[in-house]
Amino acid sequence: MNGVHDLGGMHGLGPVVIEPDEPVFHAEWERRTFALMLAMGGWRRWNLDMSRFAREQMPPAEYLASSYYEHWLWGLERLLERHGFLPRADLDRRVREGPDPKAPDPAEPLPGALRRDDVPRLLRNHRAARLDDPVPPQFKAGDVVVARNMNPVGHTRIPRYVRGRRGVIDRDHGVFIFPDTHAAGLGRKPQHVYSVRFAARELWGPDGHPQDAVYVDLWDDYLDSV
Amino acid sequence: MSGQHGHDDEHRKGHDHPHEHEGHATDDPAHPHNAPLSDVQLRVKALESLLTEKGLVDPAALDELIDTYETKVGPRNGARVVAKAWVDPLFKRRLLADSTATLAELGYIGRQGEDILVLENTPKVHNLVVCTLCSCYPWPVLGLPPVWYKSAPYRARAVLDPRGVLREVGVELGDDVEVRVWDSTAELRYLVLPERPPGTERLTEEALAALVTRDAMIGVTRVKAPGPSR
Numbered sequence: 464m465n466g467v468h469d470l471g472g473m474h475g476l477g478p479v480v481i482e483p484d485e486p487v488f489h490a491e492w493e494r495r496t497f498a499l500m501l502a503m504g505g506w507r508r509w510n511l512d513m514s515r516f517a518r519e520q521m522p523p524a525e526y527l528a529s530s531y532y533e534h535w536l537w538g539l540e541r542l543l544e545r546h547g548f549l550p551r552a553d554l555d556r557r558v559r560e561g562p563d564p565k566a567p568d569p570a571e572p573l574p575g576a577l578r579r580d581d582v583p584r585l586l587r588n589h590r591a592a593r594l595d596d597p598v599p600p601q602f603k604a605g606d607v608v609v610a611r612n613m614n615p616v617g618h619t620r621i622p623r624y625v626r627g628r629r630g631v632i633d634r635d636h637g638v639f640i641f642p643d644t645h646a647a648g649l650g651r652k653p654q655h656v657y658s659v660r661f662a663a664r665e666l667w668g669p670d671g672h673p674q675d676a677v678y679v680d681l682w683d684d685y686l687d688s689v
Numbered sequence: 690m691s692g693q694h695g696h697d698d699e700h701r702k703g704h705d706h707p708h709e710h711e712g713h714a715t716d717d718p719a720h721p722h723n724a725p726l727s728d729v730q731l732r733v734k735a736l737e738s739l740l741t742e743k744g745l746v747d748p749a750a751l752d753e754l755i756d757t758y759e760t761k762v763g764p765r766n767g768a769r770v771v772a773k774a775w776v777d778p779l780f781k782r783r784l785l786a787d788s789t790a791t792l793a794e795l796g797y798i799g800r801q802g803e804d805i806l807v808l809e810n811t812p813k814v815h816n817l818v819v820c821t822l823c824s825c826y827p828w829p830v831l832g833l834p835p836v837w838y839k840s841a842p843y844r845a846r847a848v849l850d851p852r853g854v855l856r857e858v859g860v861e862l863g864d865d866v867e868v869r870v871w872d873s874t875a876e877l878r879y880l881v882l883p884e885r886p887p888g889t890e891r892l893t894e895e896a897l898a899a900l901v902t903r904d905a906m907i908g909v910t911r912v913k914a915p916g917p918s919r
Binding site: 498499539573588593666670677 | 728729730731732733734735736737738739740741742743744745746747749750751752753754755757758759762763798799800803804819821822823824832833835836837839840841842843844845846847848849851852854857858864865866867868869870871872873874875876877904909
């Protein structure tokens with residue numbers, strides 16, 4: 464989708480401010496939001512592309528006005544509702560009314576819930592997006608390609624700033640899950656991903672530096688030969 | 690809230706922003722990308738308590754996830770890799786030729802780092818890493834990304850005006866230097882191998898690792914030699 468998350472090349476968003484000695488998290492709610500997202504992801508009802516797509520649907524003005532873990536929280540709430548874990552109305556009620564004093568003690572975690580001892584394995588053996596499928600590559604290093612001018616309403620990982628631009632295949636990374644179909648629950652559609660080199664002048668015209676280039680990882684389905 | 694999860698932890702550092710016991714951080718103009726909505730703390734607490742009551746999450750597992758990225762996995766991992774590459778040419782060659790396998794030998798593999806490429810900065814080539822679409826970042830070697838990396842200004846400008854971004858943080862590049870910006874749009878993750886600063890020939894690998902900063906491994910700064918007034 465041509466969403467606000469696709470920020471590459473925009474002006475007017477302000478300076479880059481690097482905070483010295485920045486902590487990993489800035490508040491307790493950020494810690495818990497991060498961990499809740501990973502723990503609930505452990506149920507495998509959604510994949511990484513679905514969770515990115517969920518966050519991308521935050522209304523643009525809200526997206527720009529809120530912080531990173533607020534994007535995560537926004538996306539997590541929608542994923543939990545969509546996949547039958549928790550209606551947002553229940554969350555709203557809990558926020559409004561507080562905990563039910565007559566509620567039973569918290570349940571023991573269900574079988575399948577992420578436990579403390581599972582955490583190292585979850586983080587180490589996370590499923591990669593790389594696939595073994597014997598899919599032939601459409602391009603090879605050195606090929607001149609053009610990034611497709613495409614504007615799907617669903618999730619995609621082709622940034623707007625490369626669409627319609629010419630680049631050169633720098634290297635073939637191998638076969639990976641295709642995010643556009645994977646985010647929609649339409650399968651993995653295995654295909655090659657390449658690092659494509661776009662000259663800064665090709666992307667930005669005379670405002671690009673003649674020496675510079677942007678390397679973008681793109682799938683076969685985003686590219687045409689020239 | 691049941692309060693039984695003990696979230697009001699003691700390891701909170703002094704540089705935290707105001708949190709739920711001190712009112713709201715909403716009006717902090719210095720940190721527009723951190724400032725939470727006024728009700729966000731309440732909302733996250735409510736969410737965790739509901740999911741816990743349903744048995745869907747184990748608060749102890751949440752604690753462990755947080756602890757992993759606060760105390761175990763962070764940019765010191767990447768710094769060790771960089772220092773090793775500076776002192777061991779054979780290791781450096783393998784690291785650049787087959788980054789993922791070489792990092793895995795050191796135990797630096799896993800979530801958001803299943804496939805990593807190491808990019809070498811030289812006097813003629815300066816690499817800079819960004820994720821314009823979200824926040825992709827090599828967790829096993831750098832931990833979780835800093836706020837500026839995830840912020841709209843960096844994501845917008847790194848691809849269009851990398852030299853301007855670098856200039857603002859004190860890195861001036863000559864016109865003969867090629868800037869390569871790597872936009873992490875797929876599941877490849879990028880780690881910059883910065884240039885070893887001059888005057889560090891006699892330092893040990895450990896001392897070198899201490900010089901390497903997170904920002905240098907993203908490509909926005911250089912590694913500085915130790916000195917009294919740098």
